[in-house]
Amino acid sequence: MHDIVVAVLAWWVAFLFRFNFDVPDNFTQSMLESAVWVIPLQALVFLFAGLYRGVWRFASLPDLQRLIRAIAISSALVVAILFMFKPHGVVPRSVLIMDPMLLLLLMGGSRFAYRAWKEHRLYGAAQFSGKPVLVLGAGEAAVALLKDLSKSHEWNVVGLLDDKKAMRGRELLGINVLGSIEQLPQLADALSVEHVIVAMPSARHQRRREVVELANQHGLNVLTVPSFEDLMSGRVSMAQLRPVEVEDLLGREPVTLDGEGLQHLIEEQVVLISGAGGSIGSELCRQVLKYHPQCLVCLDQSEYALYRLEQEFSGLATHTRIEYLVGDVRNARRVQQVLGRYKPDVVFHAAAYKHVPMMENCNVAESLSNNVIGTYTMAQACKNAGVAKFVLISTDKAVNPTNVMGASKRLAEMVCQGLQEDTGTRFVVVRFGNVLGSSGSVIPRFREQIAAGGPITVTHPEITRYFMSIPEACQLVMQAGLMGDGGEIFVLDMGDPVRIVDLARDMIRLSGLNEDDIEIVYSGLRPGEKLYEELLADDELTVPTPHDKLRIAVARSVDEAWVHALLKWIDRASLIDETVIKQELGMWVEEYAGDIHANPALVSPSESESPTIH
Structure with a gap:
């Protein structure tokens, strides 16, 4: 009308x-x-x-x-x-x-x-109520944030700061761009601001870190907008602010993927992920689902982990059939049954024991059994079933290993290389370092210690580690799986190593505290732990790939006879003392430098089956 x-x-x-x-x-x-x-x-x-x-x-x-x-x-x-x-x-x-x-x-x-x-x-009243806050950034994210905050009674945006000179003196949705981010301390004092919101998703990681540190040094409470992944999923709105976490400071630049190639690798295919309930396995499941496989088979020995995964995926609007299977990768009969029934085209093998100190004592034989025998059982079954591609998730701890877990993962890599033939299943290994927020990660432990009032325990003042987000690691695993022709060990670009003590200090500052409030205590290196992680062994070289964050390690390889000799030794190792196992481990992993060095006399030629190393 x-x-x-x-x-x-x-x-x-x-x-x-x-x-x-x-x-x-x-x-x-x-x-x-x-x-x-x-x-x-x-x-x-x-x-x-x-x-x-x-x-x-x-x-x-x-x-x-x-x-x-x-x-x-x-x-x-x-x-x-x-x-x-x-x-x-x-x-x-x-x-x-x-x-x-x-x-x-x-x-x-x-x-x-x-x-x-x-x-x-x-x-209308909300625009003049709430706590005064400055927004750092004047791009699209800031505009979206201002729209949401205009309806909020909690915050009153008093100004914007941006590095671009062209934006100075401009106005966005009635809010003035007051100056550069370097002027934050002076403007915060002048406007009596105690909170700032970082809305700079397109800025480089290093710049975001500098901005957060500038605000922290001035005693300001720093908030940031939700991630684009959360916004796109509809779980949150731009106005649902959150404190800056240490993961934001350790974040890296976005990964560029070959979307068309991954679509060809995964779309309408059957994909099996072992260890699907773990940190890496569950994120692999999420990433794989984005490419619409015909069926996703989630295999894990933990019923509870699979239940949590099933609860998460039950609300997804997807045409992919998802199966949740309980099973141990060492159980050859179960593995063959699963492969025979679902006939996967691609297998991502993420099932492994990964906790270094726990595997070092009292669990040595179990570590070798799960990480090596489990990998062999899965890999051999995939080879027999005609699976097109098998991708092993390995670790930087497999390089010059000083612990049993790292040595077991190096043996798993060599098993895959030993099973590789000119035709048939293509075995691809992907090696990377620590992932942020994974089970057993240092960051959740530091959070708990800070919440308890301290102290934070760090093993050594000089200990460093490489860090990468779980989504980035899984994306690069898929990219490597796509690129691999069989027998390669892909090494991910892990960026710069991070000193763990610096990480602890960042987390203390982000909690609004200082080292006078939370003490940092050095507890000493744990069994099997080393100060610096390496991505390449001393005798290894790398060659570039078309992807700037992936390189191929040129490592020594073994043949199938060596693999069978190794399996016999591991089977016998379950019956002998752990000290002897560690001594003999150096016969199979020459780079292994555990606390007990290999003694060749402990393994007779008949027992070693004269393994051949190329």
């Missing part, structure tokens, strides 16, 4: 403008006669153009686009009817030009005026 009234008014005002508000009688008659069919025609076009699917309170650019389209169509129809059928009465050409302009002005203006009035009634 509003638009019909506006259409009548626009038609009448167009005639008034044409004749300087003094319409001759004969044209008044023409105006009335033409309005009889013009107004209903416009109303019908407006109806069928979908103008009334929108809500005036949320009128926005798409509504304006629909409005322009509807007015253009109705105006074109009016002109066509006048030209083709020449109905009674004359309509001046200037009226045909002014009428759509007036329609757009009145119809669009009323919609946006209503929205402004409604939002002022609902949220």
Whole structure:
């Protein structure tokens, strides 16, 4: 009804403008006669153009686009009817030009005026209530944040800061860009601000870290916007701010993936992930689902881990069939049954024992059994079943290992290389370091210690580790799986190593505390632990790949006879003392430098089956 009234008014005002508000009688008659069919025609076009699917309170650019389209169509129809059928009465050409302009002005203006009035009634007071806050960044993320915070009673945005000189003195949604981020301390004092919000997702990681450290040094509480992944999933809105976490400071630049190639590798294929309930395995499941496999088989020996995964995925809108299977990768019969039933095209093997100190004592034989025998059982079954590609998730601890866990993973790598043939299953190994937030990661432990009031325990003041986010690691695992032709060991670009003590200090500062509040205590290196992790062994070289974050390690390889000899030794090792196992381990992993060095006399030639190393 509003638009019909506006259409009548626009038609009448167009005639008034044409004749300087003094319409001759004969044209008044023409105006009335033409309005009889013009107004209903416009109303019908407006109806069928979908103008009334929108809500005036949320009128926005798409509504304006629909409005322009509807007015253009109705105006074109009016002109066509006048030209083709020449109905009674004359309509001046200037009226045909002014009428759509007036329609757009009145119809669009009323919609946006209503929205402004409604939002002022609902949220007007919110703009001047709440805690004052500065927003760092003046890009698209900041604009989206300002829209959400304009409806919030908790925050009052008093200004924006941005590094771009062109933005200085500008205004975004009524909020001024006050200056550069380097001026944060002075502006925070002048405006009595205690909180800042970092809205700079497109800035480089190093720059975001500098900004957070600047705010921390000035004693400001630092918040940040949710990740783009959370926003896209619909789980949160931009206004759901969160404190800056240490993961934000350790973050890295986004990974560029070969989306088309991964689509070809995974789409409409059957993918099996062992260890699917773990940190890496579960994230692999999430990443694989994005490429729409026909079926995703999640295999894990932990019923509870699979249950949690099933609960997470039960709400997903996906056409992929997801199966949750309990099973031990060492159980050859179970593995063969699963492969025979589901016939996977790609297998990601993430099942492994990974906790270094726990595997070092009292669990040595079990570590070798799970990490080596489990890998062999899965790999051999995949080879027999004709699986196209088998991807082993390895670790940087397999390089010059000083612990049993690292040595067991190096043996798993060599098993895959020993099973590789010219045709058949292609075995690909991917080696990377620590992942942020994984089970057993140092970061959750530091959080617990800070929450308990300290102290934070660090093993050594110089200990360093490589860190990478779980999503990034899994994306690069898939990319390596796509690129691998068989027998390669892919090494991920882990960036720069991080000193663990610096990590602890960052977490203390981000908690709003200092080292006077939370003490850092050095507990000494744990069994099997070394100060520095390496991604390449001393005798290994790397060659580049088309992906800038992946390189291929050129390591020594073994043959299948060596693999079978190794399996016999591991089977026998379960019956002997751990000290002897560690001594003999150096016979199989020459780089192994555990606390007990290998003694060749402990393994007779007949027992070692004269393994061949190339």
